Amino acid sequence: MSLIATHHDELTVRGTGSALGDAWLLTRRQFWHWRAQPGAFLVGLFFPVLVTFMFGALFGGAIAGPDTDYAGNYYLFLMPGIFTMAMLFGLESTMTAVNADAAKGVTDRFRSLPISGVAVVLGRCIADMINSVLGLVLLMVTGVLLGWSWSNGLAGAAAAFGLLMLLRFSLLWVGIFVGVTARGPESVAAVQILVWPVSMLSNLFVDPATMPGWLGAIASVNPLSATASATRELFGNPGWNDGSGLSEHALTLAICWPIAISLVFAPLAVRAYRRLGG
Amino acid sequence: MHQPPPPGPGPAVDVRGLRKQYPRSPAGTGLVELDLRVDAGTVHGLLGPNGAGKSTTVRILTTLTRADGGTARVAGFDVRTQGREVRRRIGLVGQAAAVDDVLTGRQNLLLIGRLNHLSAAAAARRADELLQRFSLTDAAARKVDGYSGGMRRRLDLAAALVVAPTVLFVDEPTTGLDPQGRREVWAAIRELVGSGTTVLLTTQYLEEADQLADRITMLSAGRVVGRGTPEELKSAIGGDWLDVTLPDPAELERLQRAAQRFAAGEMVVDEATAQLRIPVADRTRALVALSTLLGEYGIDPLDIAVRRPTLDEVFLQLTSTTGRPAADTDEAARR
Numbered sequence A: 001m002s003l004i005a006t007h008h009d010e011l012t013v014r015g016t017g018s019a020l021g022d023a024w025l026l027t028r029r030q031f032w033h034w035r036a037q038p039g040a041f042l043v044g045l046f047f048p049v050l051v052t053f054m055f056g057a058l059f060g061g062a063i064a065g066p067d068t069d070y071a072g073n074y075y076l077f078l079m080p081g082i083f084t085m086a087m088l089f090g091l092e093s094t095m096t097a098v099n100a101d102a103a104k105g106v107t108d109r110f111r112s113l114p115i116s117g118v119a120v121v122l123g124r125c126i127a128d129m130i131n132s133v134l135g136l137v138l139l140m141v142t143g144v145l146l147g148w149s150w151s152n153g154l155a156g157a158a159a160a161f162g163l164l165m166l167l168r169f170s171l172l173w174v175g176i177f178v179g180v181t182a183r184g185p186e187s188v189a190a191v192q193i194l195v196w197p198v199s200m201l202s203n204l205f206v207d208p209a210t211m212p213g214w215l216g217a218i219a220s221v222n223p224l225s226a227t228a229s230a231t232r233e234l235f236g237n238p239g240w241n242d243g244s245g246l247s248e249h250a251l252t253l254a255i256c257w258p259i260a261i262s263l264v265f266a267p268l269a270v271r272a273y274r275r276l277g278g
Numbered sequence B: 001m002h003q004p005p006p007p008g009p010g011p012a013v014d015v016r017g018l019r020k021q022y023p024r025s026p027a028g029t030g031l032v033e034l035d036l037r038v039d040a041g042t043v044h045g046l047l048g049p050n051g052a053g054k055s056t057t058v059r060i061l062t063t064l065t066r067a068d069g070g071t072a073r074v075a076g077f078d079v080r081t082q083g084r085e086v087r088r089r090i091g092l093v094g095q096a097a098a099v100d101d102v103l104t105g106r107q108n109l110l111l112i113g114r115l116n117h118l119s120a121a122a123a124a125r126r127a128d129e130l131l132q133r134f135s136l137t138d139a140a141a142r143k144v145d146g147y148s149g150g151m152r153r154r155l156d157l158a159a160a161l162v163v164a165p166t167v168l169f170v171d172e173p174t175t176g177l178d179p180q181g182r183r184e185v186w187a188a189i190r191e192l193v194g195s196g197t198t199v200l201l202t203t204q205y206l207e208e209a210d211q212l213a214d215r216i217t218m219l220s221a222g223r224v225v226g227r228g229t230p231e232e233l234k235s236a237i238g239g240d241w242l243d244v245t246l247p248d249p250a251e252l253e254r255l256q257r258a259a260q261r262f263a264a265g266e267m268v269v270d271e272a273t274a275q276l277r278i279p280v281a282d283r284t285r286a287l288v289a290l291s292t293l294l295g296e297y298g299i300d301p302l303d304i305a306v307r308r309p310t311l312d313e314v315f316l317q318l319t320s321t322t323g324r325p326a327a328d329t330d331e332a333a334r335r
Helices: A002-015 A019-036 A038-063 A075-104 A106-111 A117-146 A153-181 A185-200 A213-221 A223-235 A250-275 B054-061 B083-087 B105-115 B120-133 B149-160 B179-194 B206-212 B230-236 B249-259 B283-297 B311-320 B326-333
Strands: B013-020 B031-038 B043-047 B069-074 B090-093 B167-171 B198-203 B215-220 B223-228 B240-245 B268-270 B275-280 B303-307
Touching: A019 A038, A019 A117, A019 B105, A038 A075, A038 A117, A075 A106, A075 A117, A075 A153, A075 A185, A075 A223, A106 A117, A117 A153, A117 A250, A153 A185, A153 A223, A153 A250, A213 A223, A223 A250, B013 B054, B031 B043, B031 B054, B031 B215, B031 B223, B043 B054, B043 B206, B054 B069, B054 B167, B054 B198, B090 B149, B105 B120, B105 B149, B120 B149, B149 B167, B149 B179, B179 B198, B179 B206, B198 B206, B206 B311, B215 B230, B215 B311, B223 B230, B223 B311, B230 B311, B240 B283, B249 B268, B249 B275, B249 B283, B275 B283, B283 B303
Parallel strands: B043 B198, B043 B215, B090 B167, B167 B198
Antiparallel strands: B013 B031, B013 B069, B215 B223, B240 B275, B240 B303, B268 B275
């Protein structure tokens, strides 16, 4: 008799699953991963810090020439670019994790459980956004220590933070899409290489005005340039303004680009995920 | 034990006219009008070579893939329209051991328990129970990364059993395992069946199907080529086999020609061992005929054996005999 009663208890427990609750469980799985692999977690977090030093200390003197707005303190120009770059690099961790889970059959196991498919994607989403918030805070502290500051009040800084997170959110879908559809680690490695030229070919590190005309034009239309310009504006940092529409409307573009990217890639990602394995 | 919610009415698995085509891989792995019925509490073996459609079937039945046509019900629920109800009642052990390398064995089971909506305490209790049952208690706190192939498989199986499923799908459970690991997995599956779980097992190994399955469905290129109990399938193709080993392989051809009179199917000539294998319908008569023949030719055989066919031979017969519609064997094998 008691055995049957126990069964009944367990039955009621099984009924109470919400997509959000399940997503949070999968987010916590990612926390367990971080704790189990502190090395990989910290390397991912500190890599943009390394890039900050590389550009700031190594190239900074040459880039921040005497007739720039940021002569003598390249970090004022650089940090918003680094923040934007970190959002792009976050795409790699999303993609790698999604690809590994799909390849190992872990995703299939999750999909065979009584949870909604949304929960698996949402769990990944929450974990990656938390990771990016941590990374961004770390970078801002690094920037402040190196002489970067914002001069537009807390509201401006918060808005800039939000814009960066919006970009990260849109790239999340790109990461999930590529991670699910990529054939294997080789394709993932290709994307890991590709993020470099994509981040360089922008105004993140260097003013496009210093580039050959055609190259500067490409750098200016890069969606990353919009986010970097807009955050510079919001932080009150010296920025890029060539008087063109692209720089005038950087803020609008920094909102529209991520929304457009999300609108294209979120359905693609969900579709690819549903189709996993045919 | 944590029981799944009660199943719906009908057999554990009921598949009718299931179709699936992969436009990008025309060379197989699809399904052509599959019918399949698995009664509750039995082990059903889905047997066939690579590309026969075994995994496709499992993926459709576990709601991972959608069929192009036909219907499939698992534990009484439609896989297309009631996926969630199906998923509450099934366990899946896929081809790759789907365990999280980075986590410990115990963390893996805890996560699955929580995702099955057990309370934290119940998930912990269940995880420890399963670790013990699969002899993984000592490795429970270690990362799965360092586990052996057999240990990973056992953990994988444990993960599928966190909530004792009504129907357990096991896709090629012992591929890549050593004999020791294979025996462990077989023992675990047998034990499960004792507790009332229905198992649908896919395998390339006829021995495995013979060992574990109550009934077998043989697939080839997405079609059913035979079904029944292992015994029925063995009888379905000409009853017994006579193996006669000669002292000289040169005599094989002459003997084979003469044996045509009482052979019930295609004979197998093995030059290397100088053995002729003859499928026969009536073993006593065939034995008498063979003895007479050997006497006439003055051959003194090294060995004569009468035996049941292996499932390998059944499979070869069913797939190689052209012009023999699959439906015939279906009907013959069905009770």
